[in-house]
Amino acid sequence: MTEKVSPIRFFEIFKLSVVFLAVQMGATLVMPVWFYDIIRPYFLFVAVATSVLLGYIVYIRTQHVELSYDHTGFSLKRGKSVETRRWTEFHKVLLVRTDGDFLVRLQDKESVELPVSKLKLDPFSFRMKTLRFVEESRRGGS
Amino acid sequence: MLEKQLMVKGGRWVAEFTESERNYKVGNLTFDICLRGGTRTKGLFLSRILSYFVLPNYQVACYVMKIASSNIISSNFLRKLLLPIREKAKEEEVKWNWLFLISEDEPSAKVAKLIEEQPYEEVGILLYSSRLRSVAYSHNLLGKRMKACLKL
Numbered sequence: 001m002t003e004k005v006s007p008i009r010f011f012e013i014f015k016l017s018v019v020f021l022a023v024q025m026g027a028t029l030v031m032p033v034w035f036y037d038i039i040r041p042y043f044l045f046v047a048v049a050t051s052v053l054l055g056y057i058v059y060i061r062t063q064h065v066e067l068s069y070d071h072t073g074f075s076l077k078r079g080k081s082v083e084t085r086r087w088t089e090f091h092k093v094l095l096v097r098t099d100g101d102f103l104v105r106l107q108d109k110e111s112v113e114l115p116v117s118k119l120k121l122d123p124f125s126f127r128m129k130t131l132r133f134v135e136e137s138r139r140g141g142s
Numbered sequence: 143m144l145e146k147q148l149m150v151k152g153g154r155w156v157a158e159f160t161e162s163e164r165n166y167k168v169g170n171l172t173f174d175i176c177l178r179g180g181t182r183t184k185g186l187f188l189s190r191i192l193s194y195f196v197l198p199n200y201q202v203a204c205y206v207m208k209i210a211s212s213n214i215i216s217s218n219f220l221r222k223l224l225l226p227i228r229e230k231a232k233e234e235e236v237k238w239n240w241l242f243l244i245s246e247d248e249p250s251a252k253v254a255k256l257i258e259e260q261p262y263e264e265v266g267i268l269l270y271s272s273r274l275r276s277v278a279y280s281h282n283l284l285g286k287r288m289k290a291c292l293k294l
Contacts, residue, residue: 095162097149099184124146131164 006066006077007120009059017055021047065118071133076114085112087130087137095127104130144242144270144294148177148204152291157202157238158183166205169226175206181238200237203230207242212249212269217256224265231264240266240288246273254278270294 073086092107102123159179166176266284
């Protein structure tokens with residue numbers, strides 16, 4: 001049975017929205033005064049709405065992470081790019097802590113990193129699950 | 143639990159363990175867990191600057207092994223475990239090493255004394271009794287420091 005994990009990271013959308021809002025605020029400084037006078041009554045509402053919308057679109061297209069896995073392999077989607085691998089392609093499973101995020105690094109000739117913190121999974125139990133998949137698939141394959 | 147303590151909780155006061163591997167092989171031995179990292183802590187801007195100027199840049203490793211009973215621990219047994227660890231440390235320039243032994247039963251006074259008096263300064267040994275939640279540790283800098291920081 002395939003399991004799918006794809007949590008939406010609202011804080012990332014918020015951060016992007018703040019950037020877009022700041023850009024729109026900055027744009028008011030260079031726009032003609034007569035035009036600003038026309039849009040002023042609606043500006044804040046429109047600016048916030050478009051920032052959230054743009055933030056959401058950019059987040060989904062570039063940063064959203066989706067992982068689907070079963071006992072044969074996994075598929076990791078980051079933004080628009082998709083990487084599909086089988087557990088048999090790896091022989092080493094490492095749990096790695098970077099600046100605040102946990103990753104499960106799958107190694108063989110090349111390595112693939114599963115961003116467990118971004119997927120809001122428990123890193124320690126997910127690593128054990130991954131290790132079990134890798135060991136079982138290698139035992140089955142050999 | 144121990145892995146979490148070392149990577150996320152108290153262990154961070156001793157070293158920054160950034161990598162963990164299960165069933166780690168050193169020579170003929172297989173350790174249940176091997177954690178690796180360094181002594182420079184990561185963090186925000188100021189912590190990074192402080193750790194860069196104040197802390198030494200040592201590589202560290204921690205080996206964890208579950209044993210059936212603490213009665214199997216003898217000076218010969220410890221030598222067999224410590225020899226490949228020390229060789230590996232020399233090879234990979236790992237300055238600080240820890241060996242965690244986990245057993246269910248309480249260690250005898252003889253075993254505890256053997257661990258406390260182990261002669262190598264670059265390896266800290268800790269024996270954790272999971273039933274009693276007590277720790278016997280080597281009385282060198284690494285053993286004492288690790289014991290003080292972990293809440294097992």
